[in-house]
Amino acid sequence: MAAAGARELKDGETVVVGIGLPQVACFLAKATHAPGLTPLLEIGVANMQPKDTPVGLADSRIFYRATCWSGFLDVMGMNLHRGLVDTGFLGALEVDRFGNINTTLSRQGGKVRYFNGSAGGNDVASLAKRVIIIMRHERRKLPVAVSHLTSPGFPGGKSRAESGLRGGGPHRIITDKAVLGFDGETRTARLISVHPGTSFEEVAANTGFPLRRPDDLAETPLPSAEQLRILREEIDPKSVYLGQAI
Amino acid sequence: MAPTGPGEAGADLTGKIRTLAEVVKTVPDGAHVALGGFAIARNPIAVVHELIRRNKRNLTLSQGVAGLDTDLLVGAGAVRHLIIGGGSLDRFGPVHCVNRARETGSLVYEDWTSLSICFRYLAGALGLSFIPIKSLIASEILARLEGGAGSDQVKAMQCPFTGEPYVALKALVPDICFLHVQIADAEGNCRILGPRWDNEEQAKAAKRIIVVAEEIVPTDEIRREPERTIIPGHRVEAIIHQPFGAYPASVFGCYDYDANHLKLYVEHARDPARVFDYIDKYILGSSDHWAWLAKAADMRQLSALKAERNLGY
Numbered sequence: 380m381a382a383a384g385a386r387e388l389k390d391g392e393t394v395v396v397g398i399g400l401p402q403v404a405c406f407l408a409k410a411t412h413a414p415g416l417t418p419l420l421e422i423g424v425a426n427m428q429p430k431d432t433p434v435g436l437a438d439s440r441i442f443y444r445a446t447c448w449s450g451f452l453d454v455m456g457m458n459l460h461r462g463l464v465d466t467g468f469l470g471a472l473e474v475d476r477f478g479n480i481n482t483t484l485s486r487q488g489g490k491v492r493y494f495n496g497s498a499g500g501n502d503v504a505s506l507a508k509r510v511i512i513i514m515r516h517e518r519r520k521l522p523v524a525v526s527h528l529t530s531p532g533f534p535g536g537k538s539r540a541e542s543g544l545r546g547g548g549p550h551r552i553i554t555d556k557a558v559l560g561f562d563g564e565t566r567t568a569r570l571i572s573v574h575p576g577t578s579f580e581e582v583a584a585n586t587g588f589p590l591r592r593p594d595d596l597a598e599t600p601l602p603s604a605e606q607l608r609i610l611r612e613e614i615d616p617k618s619v620y621l622g623q624a625i
Numbered sequence: 626m627a628p629t630g631p632g633e634a635g636a637d638l639t640g641k642i643r644t645l646a647e648v649v650k651t652v653p654d655g656a657h658v659a660l661g662g663f664a665i666a667r668n669p670i671a672v673v674h675e676l677i678r679r680n681k682r683n684l685t686l687s688q689g690v691a692g693l694d695t696d697l698l699v700g701a702g703a704v705r706h707l708i709i710g711g712g713s714l715d716r717f718g719p720v721h722c723v724n725r726a727r728e729t730g731s732l733v734y735e736d737w738t739s740l741s742i743c744f745r746y747l748a749g750a751l752g753l754s755f756i757p758i759k760s761l762i763a764s765e766i767l768a769r770l771e772g773g774a775g776s777d778q779v780k781a782m783q784c785p786f787t788g789e790p791y792v793a794l795k796a797l798v799p800d801i802c803f804l805h806v807q808i809a810d811a812e813g814n815c816r817i818l819g820p821r822w823d824n825e826e827q828a829k830a831a832k833r834i835i836v837v838a839e840e841i842v843p844t845d846e847i848r849r850e851p852e853r854t855i856i857p858g859h860r861v862e863a864i865i866h867q868p869f870g871a872y873p874a875s876v877f878g879c880y881d882y883d884a885n886h887l888k889l890y891v892e893h894a895r896d897p898a899r900v901f902d903y904i905d906k907y908i909l910g911s912s913d914h915w916a917w918l919a920k921a922a923d924m925r926q927l928s929a930l931k932a933e934r935n936l937g938y
Contacts, residue, residue, distance in 0.1 A: 398715070421739055422663060423820035430936070434884075435715025436690075437666030439877045439938035442820055450821045451689060451743040460740065460759060483736065483765075493724040498690050498711030502740040502760040528765040542763040543790035619716075 380555045381407055381610055381621060382602035383574070384468070384513050387551050391415045392465040393458065395503050398436050400513045401468035402429070403610070403620050404553075410609050419458060421499035423450035432617050455499055459506045462545060467507030469500055471514050473525045476567045476588035478532025478549030480504055480512060481525035497529050504530030509550035516554030521568075522587040533566035557582045558599055572597040641813050643863040645914060648835055649675040652801060655705075657685040659746075659799035659831055660694045662874065663822045664713045665882050668694035669803040669837050671870040671914040677701040678909060687799055689742045689823045693874050693890070696720040699732065700900045701908075706733040706774070708797070710742040717887040721894040735775045736766055743823040745778075745797035749830030757782060757791035767792060802831035804856070805871050807878055809838035813861025814847045814854045819877030819937065821855060828856050837865045839879045869918055869927060880930040881938045886921055 384404030388394060390413040396405045402418075406429065409416045417426050422436050425447035433441035442448065458464055472494060473481040482500050485492045504510050510532075514520060528534060531542065532549040539548045552559040552568060556577045559568045570590050573582050575598055583590045602610070615621045649672065652658065658676075662668025673694045676684075683705040688695055691712035698704050700722030712720035726732045737745075740760050748756035761767040761779070770779050782793040804824055808816040815836055817824055828834045834856060841864070847854060870876075873883035873890070893903035911917035918927065932938050 420820070422822045434717070434882075435664050435713065437663045437820070437822070437875075438715065439666075439819065439875060439881070439932075439936070442877075443936065448820045450825060451739055451823045452747065452826060455740040455743065491728060493719075493727045495713045495719060496709070496711040496736055497738040497766060498713070499739040500711075501738040501764055501766055505760045505762060505764075528763075531763045534763040544762055545759050 380513065380553060382606050383558050383599050384511065384553045385411065385606070386600075387511050387553070388413050388416060388466060393417045393419065393463060394466045394468055395419045395421065395454065395459060395464050395499070395507060396468045397470050397500070398433065398441065399470055399620050401470060401511075402441070403614055404513060405468060406614050407606060407610060410613065411606060419454045419464070421451060421455050423448055423454055425449075425454070432615065432619050455502050459502060462506065462508070464503075464507045465509070467503035467510045467546075469503060469510060469512050469530070471512050471520070473520050473522055474512050474514065474552055475522055475525045475532070477534065477536055478510070478512070478552070478561060478568060479525050479528045479534060480530040480532065481527045483527040483529045486526045501530040504532070504546070504549075505544055506546045509547045511551045511553065512549060513553045516556040516582070516585055518585050518587045521585075533561070536566050538566070556585065569593065570596060572599040574599045575601055641861065641864050642811055642841070643865055645671055645675045645865050645867065648863050648865060649679050649681075652676065652681060654681055655683040655685070656800045657687065659687045659802040659827050661802065661804035661824050661827060662688070662692045662694040662871070663690050664692040664715050665717065665874045665887060666692070667805045667876055668692050668871050668874040669805040670694060670697075670872060670874060671837055671865070671867045672803045672835070673697050674908045674911070674914065674917060676703060677904060687742070687797060689739050689827070691720055691723055693887070696722045696894060697904075697908075699723050699726050700894060701904050704732055706735075708735045708737065708742070710737045710739040714887065714891060717884070718891040718895070721891065722900060725897060733774045735773075735778070736769060737775075738766065739823075741794055742797070743826055745794050746823055746826035746830040748794065748796035749798040750826050753796055755793045755795055757784070757793055759791060761792045762790065797830060799827070799831040801833045801835060802828045803835050803837065804828050805837045805876065806856075807839050807876060808842055809836050809861075809864050810842055810844045810847045810858065811864065812844055812858030813856070813864050814844070814858040815856040815861065816853045817855045825855055829860065834861045835863050835865065836861050837867050837870045839868055839870060839876055841866050867914055870914060872918060872927070872930075873921065875938065878932055878937045880927070880932055883922065883926070883930055
C-alpha cells in the first residue's frame with residue numbers, strides 16, 4: 380500500500396502530505412526513486428526529515444530538520460492556492476465513485492457521528508494539480524456517494540472546470556487491495572491493478588460502487604526487499620502506520 | 626507582580642506583564658476568543674484552565690485546527706459558538722467533547738477548512754471586509770455554511786476582472802487572541818519557534834492580543850535578532866509568564882507532549898459523565914497553573930519532557 384503510493388510520486392514534485400500513510404509513502408518515494416521530492420505540511424513545513432514516529436502534524440518529530448518553517452499562509456496559500464502543488468496526498472473516512480472525500484462524519488443506523496472535519500483536506504482536494512487518496516479497502520468506506528462531501532473530487536460527475544475548481548482532482552485511490560484511477564469521460568473510479576494475493580472478485584465485492592473488470596487488469600508490483608527494509612527499519616520502525624498493510 | 630524572568634533588563638518597564646487571573650478577569654462572557662493551539666501543540670492551556678475556573682460562558686471560539694484547548698472549553702460548557710477548520714488530538718484521539726457537542730446540537734457550529742479560516746483571519750488582519758478563495762467550492766462544507774450558522778459569512782462571487790468564480794469569505798475579527806509562544810520580552814515582542822500555522826494572521830486579526838510566554842527575555846536580546854520577532858510588542862496588550870503553560874501539550878524547543886496525561890484526558894473526554902470528573906479534579910481542583918502542574922505531574926515527569934536541545938522535543 381505504502382509502496383503503491385510511493386510509486387505514484389515523481390521525482391522533483393511538490394507534495395502536500397497528511398500524517399500517516401501519505402507521509403510514509405512520500406518518504407519511501409524520497410528514499411528511493413524520488414530524492415528530489417519536496418514534501419510540505421499544512422502547518423508551515425517544507426522538506427522535513429521526520430524522526431522517531433511522529434503522532435501528528437504539529438509533533439516536533441515530523442518537522443525535524445526541515446528546510447523551512449512558516450505557516451498555513453505560506454504552504455496552503457502561497458504554494459497550494461497559487462497552484463504550485465503537484466500532488467496532494469490524503470487519507471479519508473470515505474471516498475465515492477467520483478473521488479469525493481468525506482472526513483467529517485459517519486452515519487450508522489440513523490445516528491450521526493462526527494470526526495475531524497476538513498482541516499487542510501478540502502483545500503488540498505480543491506487546489507492541488509492532482510490528488511492521491513490512500514485508505515483501507517472496505518465496502519462501507521467506498522460507497523456510491525459519500526455521506527458528507529468534505530473535499531471535492533468530481534462532484535456530480537462534472538468536470539472540475541464546470542464545478543469552478545482549479546486543481547486537477549482525484550488521480551488515484553490506493554488501498555490495501557488495489558489501485559484505482561478515474562475514467563476521463565465518466566469521471567468515475569476504475570480499477571487499474573489488484574495487489575498480489577487478491578482478485579478482481581474480492582476487490583469488487585469489497586467496493587460499494589460498481590467496478591468493471593478492465594481488459595488490461597494488472598497486478599500491482601510487490602514492494603522490493605529494499606523498499607520493505609526502508610519502511611520497516613527507517614520510516615516506521617514501530618509499525619505505527621504500516622500495520623500489516625504494506 | 627508575576628516573575629519577569631532573568632536579570633534587570635527583563636524588568637517590566639512597560640507594565641504589560643500580568644498574571645493569568647488579572648487577564649482572564651477582563652474576558653467578558655460572550656466574547657469571541659481565538660486560541661493559538663494546533664491539535665496538541667502550543668495550546669494556551671493555562672488560559673483555558675483559568676477561563677474554566679472563572680466559569681466563563683457563551684464564548685464564541687475560533688481556531689484553525691482545534692485541539693486540546695478547544696476541547697476542554699467545549700467540554701466545560703463555556704462555548705456557545707464554534708468556528709473551526711477541523712479538530713484533532715492527533716493519534717491520541719478525536720476532539721471528543723467538540724464532536725459530541727455537534728452530535729447533540731449543544732452549540733452553534735461553523736465547519737470551515739484550515740485555509741479558509743486562515744484567509745478570514747488574514748482579511749481581518751489587513752482590515753479588509755472580505756477575501757476571495759478557491760477552496761470550499763462544490764463541497765458540502767460550503768452548502769452547510771450557506772444553509773446554517775455561516776450563511777452571512779460566505780457568498781459566491783465572480784472576479785470583477787476575469788469573471789472566475791470564487792467564494793467570498795467575511796473577515797474574522799476575534800475580540801481576544803490568546804497565543805502561546807516560547808519567548809517574549811516585557812514589551813510583548815514575541816518569537817515563535819518552529820512552524821506557526823495561522824498564529825500571525827490570527828493574532829493580528831484580533832482586537833486584543835494576549836501572549837503567554839514560556840520565557841521572558843531582556844529586550845536587548847530581542848534587538849539582537851529582530852527578524853525573529855513574529856508579533857511586535859506594540860500590538861500586544863499583555864504578557865503572561867507561565868513556564869509549562871501549554872502542558873500537557875507540546876511546545877517546540879521547550880518540552881514534549883505528555884503522552885500519559887493525554888491518554889488519561891481522552892479516557893475522560895470520550896465519556897460525557899467522566900469529562901466533568903477530569904475538570905473537577907484537575908482544573909477546578911487547582912487554584913492556579915502551578916497547582917495544576919503539581920497535581921498532574923511531579924518534577925521528575927516534567928523534567929523528562931524537557932526538550933533536548935538538538936531535537937527540539
